[in-house]
């Protein structure tokens with residue numbers, strides 16, 4: 001690969017496979033399926049195809065929160081999609097999400113299945129379907145949706161920008177890391193100022209806005225994203241710290257963050273979730289490697 005300082009873009013871009021980046025084996029400049037593969041279907045109304053990345057975690061947290069509230073219709077099967085193995089490019093997955101990214105949801109509770117992709121759209125769909133975690137008065141609802149869409153627009157700068165260049169890129173490019181570290185800190189400050197005004201992002205109550213933002217910025221504040229806690233001095237954002245700890249302590253969040261997780265302590269990994277009892281019996285420490 002050309003040293004970044006020596007690089008002059010050619011007139012026409014061409015794809016260099018295997019550019020050394022962390023995701024070189026799966027990134028492609030074209031969309032669509034690479035192979036035929038049907039998705040498995042379980043017994044519950046909701047079928048989730050995902051992985052416990054921050055975007056995936058949003059949905060499993062929401063589903064666990066809905067179940068904790070007593071919404072039995074939110075029972076779900078969570079199937080593991082190993083994105084590093086290219087499973088998001090199977091024909092069945094592409095039919096549920098033409099963008100080939102987790103999370104993807106299929107609601108089979110009605111006469112014909114409804115597909116939902118994009119984690120923010122999935123949160124909104126579930127909130128509307130069950131009438132939960134989305135304020136009903138127009139002003140608080142607007143605040144909730146504003147923070148939800150803020151997250152959807154902002155996290156690519158944190159993940160695709162800061163995280164990519166700080167942790168994953170094959171070379172450390174000072175310009176890129178500086179640019180995105182500045183933006184990541186600015187975003188933390190945006191949240192910190194908002195959370196100085198109220199307990200949760202939309203106001204006094206926990207909503208889908210918090211569920212969208214916490215897996216990214218809450219876990220960044222916990223020092224769990226990109227091992228960047230010290231670099232970004234996350235401990236200085238005191239309101240974010242308070243909010244992140246409160247959310248991390250919720251039982252549904254503790255469960256949701258385990259689903260489709262394939263890294264970390266074996267006891268924290270529930271590769272697939274098909275029953276509420278799986279948290280007690282099907283974590284990797286209980287069923288062992290290779291499962």
Ligand SMILES: N[C@@H](CCC(=O)N[C@@H](CS)C(=O)NCC(=O)O)C(=O)O
Pocket residue numbers: 026027053054055056083088100101102103117118119120
């Ligand atoms: N805006 C999408 C982003 C989803 C996304 O980027 N998913 C990543 C994992 S966090 C993925 O599936 N990557 C696989 C790939 O890019 O091929 C959402 O929020 O659902």
